[in-house]
Amino acid sequence: MSPTTAMYVAQAIHGLAYGMLLFLVASGLTMIFGMMGILNLAHASFFMLSGYFCYTVITVTGNFWLALLIAPVAAGICGLLVERFLLRKVHAQGHLAELLLTVGIMLVILEAVKVGWGTESMMIKMPNGLDGLISVANMTYPIYRLFVIGLSLVVLGIMALILYKTRLGMIVRAAVSDADMVSALGINTPLVFMLVFGFGTWLAGVAGVVAAPLLTVFPGMADQIGMDAFVVVVVGGFGSLIGAFFVALFLGELNAYGIQFIPRLAPVLMFAFMAIVLAFKPMGFFGERE
Amino acid sequence: MRNNLSRWIYWVVGLVILAIYPQVVGIYYTNVFVGFAIFGLYAVTLNLLLGYMGVLSFGHAMFFGAGAYSTALALTHIQGFPLLPALLVGGLAGAMLALILCPLLVRVSGTAFAMLTLAFGQLIFVIALKYREVTGGEDGVGGYPIPSFNIPGVVSIDMTDQINFYYFAVTVIIVCLWLLWFYTKTPFGSLVVGVRDNAMRIDYLGFKLPQTKAVNLIVSGCFAGIAGAIYALFQNLVSTLGVLDIGTSFAPILMAYIGGLGSFFGPIVGSAILHLLEDVTFRITEQIELVNGLVFILVVLFAPMGIVGLLRQAKAKWFHKEKVS
Amino acid sequence: MNILETEGLYHDFSGLLVLFDVNLEVKEGERHAIIGPNGAGKTTLFNVITGTYSPSRGRVTFKGKEVTGWKPHNLTRVGMGRSFQITSTFSRLTTFQNIRMGILSKRRIRFNLFRKVDKMQNITEETDDVLKRINLDGERDLPASMLSYGKHRSLEISMALATDPDLVMLDEPTAGMSRDETHHAVELIRRLTEGKTVVIIEHDMDVVFSLADRITVLHLGHILASGPPGEIRESQAVKDAYLGETEV
Numbered sequence: 001m002s003p004t005t006a007m008y009v010a011q012a013i014h015g016l017a018y019g020m021l022l023f024l025v026a027s028g029l030t031m032i033f034g035m036m037g038i039l040n041l042a043h044a045s046f047f048m049l050s051g052y053f054c055y056t057v058i059t060v061t062g063n064f065w066l067a068l069l070i071a072p073v074a075a076g077i078c079g080l081l082v083e084r085f086l087l088r089k090v091h092a093q094g095h096l097a098e099l100l101l102t103v104g105i106m107l108v109i110l111e112a113v114k115v116g117w118g119t120e121s122m123m124i125k126m127p128n129g130l131d132g133l134i135s136v137a138n139m140t141y142p143i144y145r146l147f148v149i150g151l152s153l154v155v156l157g158i159m160a161l162i163l164y165k166t167r168l169g170m171i172v173r174a175a176v177s178d179a180d181m182v183s184a185l186g187i188n189t190p191l192v193f194m195l196v197f198g199f200g201t202w203l204a205g206v207a208g209v210v211a212a213p214l215l216t217v218f219p220g221m222a223d224q225i226g227m228d229a230f231v232v233v234v235v236g237g238f239g240s241l242i243g244a245f246f247v248a249l250f251l252g253e254l255n256a257y258g259i260q261f262i263p264r265l266a267p268v269l270m271f272a273f274m275a276i277v278l279a280f281k282p283m284g285f286f287g288e289r290e
Numbered sequence: 291m292r293n294n295l296s297r298w299i300y301w302v303v304g305l306v307i308l309a310i311y312p313q314v315v316g317i318y319y320t321n322v323f324v325g326f327a328i329f330g331l332y333a334v335t336l337n338l339l340l341g342y343m344g345v346l347s348f349g350h351a352m353f354f355g356a357g358a359y360s361t362a363l364a365l366t367h368i369q370g371f372p373l374l375p376a377l378l379v380g381g382l383a384g385a386m387l388a389l390i391l392c393p394l395l396v397r398v399s400g401t402a403f404a405m406l407t408l409a410f411g412q413l414i415f416v417i418a419l420k421y422r423e424v425t426g427g428e429d430g431v432g433g434y435p436i437p438s439f440n441i442p443g444v445v446s447i448d449m450t451d452q453i454n455f456y457y458f459a460v461t462v463i464i465v466c467l468w469l470l471w472f473y474t475k476t477p478f479g480s481l482v483v484g485v486r487d488n489a490m491r492i493d494y495l496g497f498k499l500p501q502t503k504a505v506n507l508i509v510s511g512c513f514a515g516i517a518g519a520i521y522a523l524f525q526n527l528v529s530t531l532g533v534l535d536i537g538t539s540f541a542p543i544l545m546a547y548i549g550g551l552g553s554f555f556g557p558i559v560g561s562a563i564l565h566l567l568e569d570v571t572f573r574i575t576e577q578i579e580l581v582n583g584l585v586f587i588l589v590v591l592f593a594p595m596g597i598v599g600l601l602r603q604a605k606a607k608w609f610h611k612e613k614v615s
Numbered sequence: 616m617n618i619l620e621t622e623g624l625y626h627d628f629s630g631l632l633v634l635f636d637v638n639l640e641v642k643e644g645e646r647h648a649i650i651g652p653n654g655a656g657k658t659t660l661f662n663v664i665t666g667t668y669s670p671s672r673g674r675v676t677f678k679g680k681e682v683t684g685w686k687p688h689n690l691t692r693v694g695m696g697r698s699f700q701i702t703s704t705f706s707r708l709t710t711f712q713n714i715r716m717g718i719l720s721k722r723r724i725r726f727n728l729f730r731k732v733d734k735m736q737n738i739t740e741e742t743d744d745v746l747k748r749i750n751l752d753g754e755r756d757l758p759a760s761m762l763s764y765g766k767h768r769s770l771e772i773s774m775a776l777a778t779d780p781d782l783v784m785l786d787e788p789t790a791g792m793s794r795d796e797t798h799h800a801v802e803l804i805r806r807l808t809e810g811k812t813v814v815i816i817e818h819d820m821d822v823v824f825s826l827a828d829r830i831t832v833l834h835l836g837h838i839l840a841s842g843p844p845g846e847i848r849e850s851q852a853v854k855d856a857y858l859g860e861t862e863v
Contacts, residue, residue, distance in 0.1 A: 090594075097590050099346070103543070107586065108584060234409075265420075271410070275413065488706070493686065493688050495691060495777075496778055498688050501726075
């Protein structure tokens with residue numbers, strides 16, 4: 001493989017890794033939106049929160065794998081509590097109130113993190129065995145990014161299993177496409193809402209832990225992925241998981257090649273893309289309703 | 291007649307208080323007041339969209355920032371640029387930006403509108419951050435000359451004097467607020483409220499929906515730009531993080547919501563509350579955003595109609611009681 | 616002379632044909648009822664005529680001018696008014712403000728930014744006048760959402776008439792009303808539409824036969840019959856498709 005081709009391939013894998021992470025964050029966001037109609041602006045905050053939990057677990061136990069297990073669950077529990085004690089209370093007031101409430105939650109989490117852990121960037125060491133490079137066909141590549149892709153695929157598989165093989169998953173899919181139907185079937189919707197919210201924040205939490213060694217842990221670590229996740233949800237269509245998947249991968253690549261060729265404009269590309277899509281398809285590519 | 295008289299008395303008392311305020315409280319609180327007034331105007335322009343037309347602008351900072359940057363850049367690059375044109379440039383920039391965006395913005399409402407404004411807001415923020423040759427990036431543009439208020443042969447007032455600037459800013463803001471208040475009372479203003487309640491019916495009654503929305507957007511953008519321009523003159527420093535970031539977009543939403551979306555003056559009350567709160571908080575802790583976030587949550591949970599809504603409720607209750615007894 | 620004509624009108628929703636070669640003729644000054652079973656396409660026909668959708672095929676002619684695919688506001692401006700089956704008022708505005716919106720449109724006051732609307736004496740007087748005529752002057756300052764169902768429906772109908780249209784299209788004006796309310800609504804319609812052309816979708820056969828000069832029967836997206844009430848009552852095809860079911 002020539003060096004140029006190698007570079008292109010490396011960029012493509014970079015983009016894939018980021019796209020998968022993006023999907024983990026965006027899938028929770030789009031599920032929550034599709035089901036509850038809430039655009040959760042605090043979603044990425046759970047990504048960051050999980051990064052901090054990961055840091056703490058590693059500091060205490062020194063074990064990355066334990067952190068990968070515990071931190072997302074802790075973030076998910078925070079999500080459950082937020083849904084149960086805050087969002088549910090304003091559900092009747094309509095979407096604006098919910099949206100603003102999530103803004104408040106976002107600010108509180110951000111500042112609480114600064115109080116609890118400070119504003120410094122904190123390094124997370126990659127686990128042994130994943131911190132090296134791998135050489136294939138004349139090209140070297142960091143193993144950790146391949147791990148990111150692999151782990152995301154595993155989580156994706158778990159998600160697909162839950163959604164398509166369990167009763168809860170079927171209810172969730174039905175609820176995402178038609179919330180009224182679920183309550184008509186006599187299913188305890190508040191409970192389902194809470195579980196979906198918790199599951200969505202758990203997904204963001206997994207992404208947070210996985211991304212922590214790459215990004216380091218700091219209060220702004222979720223800024224980019226949070227914004228990009230919104231773009232994914234909006235462009236992919238509110239409440240569409242398939243839409244979110246394709247758009248996340250596309251944006252991952254757009255980002256990777258954008259940084260390669262037009263570094264200054266790369267961050268702009270995302271929003272320009274979103275603005276164009278929204279202007280012509282206000283419901284997004286796969287969206288059916290507002 | 292009596293009503294008219296009491297209204298005059300309110301006006302006179304209000305203006306007298308505003309006039310003697312800086313003499314009483316000193317420089318620090320004079321500046322706090324100017325900051326409050328700028329954001330009061332800015333929050334009112336947001337409420338023109340949120341409360342009156344029923345769409346949430348999640349990137350309102352772009353209009354504020356466009357105004358602030360235009361004024362700052364005009365003052366930096368054009369020698370002897372006068373004061374009032376500096377304000378107009380800001381307003382014009384806000385209006386132009388709204389004009390450019392409105393072909394896209396008038397097509398959507400609800401969540402899509404919020405997301406589209408968020409996207410454009412971030413787009414402009416990132417562009418401004420990257421093109422530091424023009425905008426100075428994170429450092430911003432600063433230290434430009436602040437022109438004097440000049441009527442040739444009559445008067446020339448130094449605007450770098452903070453007390454003078456207070457009078458100037460407050461006058462401009464009161465005029466702007468009066469214009470906007472009047473605007474909401476015109477037949478067109480009633481149309482905008484109609485769009486909020488039932489856009490389809492507006493169309494069926496013979497009004498052009500996109501044009502109606504566009505005009506309101508432009509008016510909102512223009513006055514947000516003027517607020518930004520006053521900010522640029524006040525701070526003598528405009529940076530992307532100060533005027534274009536997402537916090538600058540959230541602030542007026544919070545103010546409007548705290549004050550109450552249903553009333554014209556609600557957002558101003560909200561701005562006052564937040565500025566007072568910030569001042570008090572600052573003495574205790576540096577975590578201003580934390581307090582803001584908590585206020586956000588508490589208001590949404592317990593005072594969905596905002597402070598003005600609470601007051602109205604209390605008033606209704608009070609008067610009701612009086613009647614009964 | 617025909618004030619409204621449709622020629623070979625078709626409409627489909629992503630392939631599902633809802634209107635099929637509809638040729639409707641409405642004469643100036645008549646009260647024309649459109650009846651038909653649920654799902655016959657009556658409201659879709661209204662939506663295509665009044666500009667909610669463009670037809671897939673065919674022409675709509677209003678006052679001798681082709682208006683196919685025109686937007687609602689343009690149709691309103693040339694004299695077409697419409698009310699909705701599902702009440703569609705400005706819910707947070709008062710009854711007065713609701714009607715005033717129509718009066719402003721009629722007076723072509725749209726982008727006026729130089730006067731307070733409350734200070735426009737003639738507009739206020741005219742609006743109050745309308746409120747008196749529709750017996751809603753007692754609810755003048757009540758938000759529309761607080762009105763009783765019957766009064767809310769009256770407001771809905773009156774808003775369609777506030778712009779002073781030559782042709783008004785009423786989509787089930789008596790939907791959901793009690794006997795008594797229906798009676799009042801019919802009186803109101805009769806009184807307010809004096810000298811105007813009316814096209815009305817209606818399920819209540821008593822209302823149809825007491826109000827209409829001419830009846831068109833729509834069935835499965837197609838016109839089954841069109842004629843004066845007596846003729847429709849006798850038509851075997853209509854009986855089979857529709858009237859038989861309701862046993863009139």
